Amino acid sequence: MTPSDSPSPPRTWKKPPFIANPVIRYGIFIVAAIYLVWAFGSLPFNWARISEGLPRAARIFSGGFPPSLERYELLLTGFKESFQIAILATLLGVFLSIPFAVMAARNIAPMPIYVIGRAVIIISRSFHPVIVAILFVAAVGFGPLAGILTLTLYSIGFVGKLLAEEIEEIDWGQVEAMRAAGAGYIATLYYAVFPQILPRQVGLSMYQLDSNLRASAVVGIVGAGGIGGTLMNAFGRYDYDFAFAILLVIIAVILLSEGISGWVRKKIW
Secondary structure, eight states: OOGGGSOOOOOOOOOOOSSSOHHHHHHHHHHHHHHHHHHHHHSOOOHHHHHHHHHHHHHHHHHHSSOOOTTHHHHHHHHHHHHHHHHHHHHHHHHHHHHHHHHTOTTTSOHHHHHHHHHHHHHHHSSOHHHHHHHHHHHHOSSHHHHHHHHHHHHHHHHHHHHHHHHHTSOHHHHHHHHHTTOOHHHHIIIIIHHHHHHHHHHHHHHHHHHHHHHHHHHGGGTSSSHHHHHHHHHHTTOHHHHHHHHHHHHHHHHHHHHHHHHHHHHHO
C-alpha cells in the first residue's frame, strides 16, 4: 500500500469566531459582565416594595378571572372608536408617507429635498406614540382626534422610512429607460418607481394598520380615545374582571388582524 492509498483523516470545519482576536473577544465578555453587575447594583430597586406588591398582583389576577363581558356595550363602543382611529390614521399616514418617502430616497431626490424628507421622517420616529399622544391631548384635548393625529405621525415615520429604503433599492434600469424616452420626473415616478414598490407599499400598509390597532389601545390610556380609555377606567374602578375581558378581546383582535395581514401579504407576493 502506497502513502497515497491510505485513507485521509476526516476533515472537520469549525465556524470562525466573530472576533478573531481572543483577547478582544473575551475582554468584551468581561466588560459586558462587569457592566451588567454595575447596572443592577446601581439602579434603585426597592426589593421591599416589590415583595409587598406581589400579593397585590396576585389579588389583581385572581379578581380578573373569570373575565366578565356583562358590559359588552361599553366594550364594543371602545373598540369601535379604536377601529375608527386606527383605520383613519393608517389611511392618512400611508398617504402622507409616500411624498416624504420620495423626498427621503437619495437616488431620486436632490440633496436639499433629501435632507428635508429625512428630517421629517426622523422627527416622526423620534418619540414613542404615548409621548406624542400626551402632547396632542394637551393641544387638542381629550378624544379621538388626538389619537388620529398621534398615529398618523407615527405611520408617517415608520412607513416613510421603510418605503424610502425600498425606493433606494429599486432596479435603476427602468428609470434610465423612462428618462431615455424623454419622460419627466412625475412620469418616471409613476411608471418606473411606483410599480416596483407597490407590493411593498401594500404589505407595509397592512402591517401599519395592525400596528395602529395595538397602538390605539395604548394611546387611549392617556386620553387619546379608543378602548385604552375604557381599559384604564376599568382598572381605576378595580373592575378587574371587565379589564381582563378587554385584554382578552384585544389579544383576539390582534391575532385576527395578524392572520388577515399575513393572508394578504401571501396573496400579494
